[in-house]
Amino acid sequence: MIKATVTVTLKNSILDPQGSAVEKALRSMDYPVESVRIGKFMEVNLSEDDKNKAEEIMHEICRKLLSNPVIEDYSFELEG
């Protein structure tokens, strides 16, 4: 079994209203915050033991289902 941890973030050019809201909230609480960007985090357990194959599968899964390639970037790490 291979465990993949995926992070999906909005591309830099895309506005992040959720992040802006959190940023404003933290500033109003007097925290020294410059910027906040919010994305998604996913843990996917694959019943596949070959790391190369797992990497291929994860790229496919990320492109097809976990991210929207038009506005989002993804990255993942494999372990186990």
Place this chain on the structure above:
Amino acid sequence: MIKATVTVTLKNSILDPQGSAVEKALRSMDYPVESVRIGKFMEVNLSEDDKNKAEEIMHEICRKLLSNPVIEDYSFELEG
């Protein structure tokens, strides 16, 4: 400036319907997926140069605003 990358995940005992939905979708697409858990990912830029102080601030921010300690766990890494 210190950059903190935060991940917030549901505690293991808490049901994750969003993760289950993705898991089912991936299985129906014939991917060898065992389980999927979905959480949040946040990048926070702090205008603070002292790493110890930044760590303290991030723990406070995570507890107070970024996570719900009743059902979620958080972890973060600092860089820069």
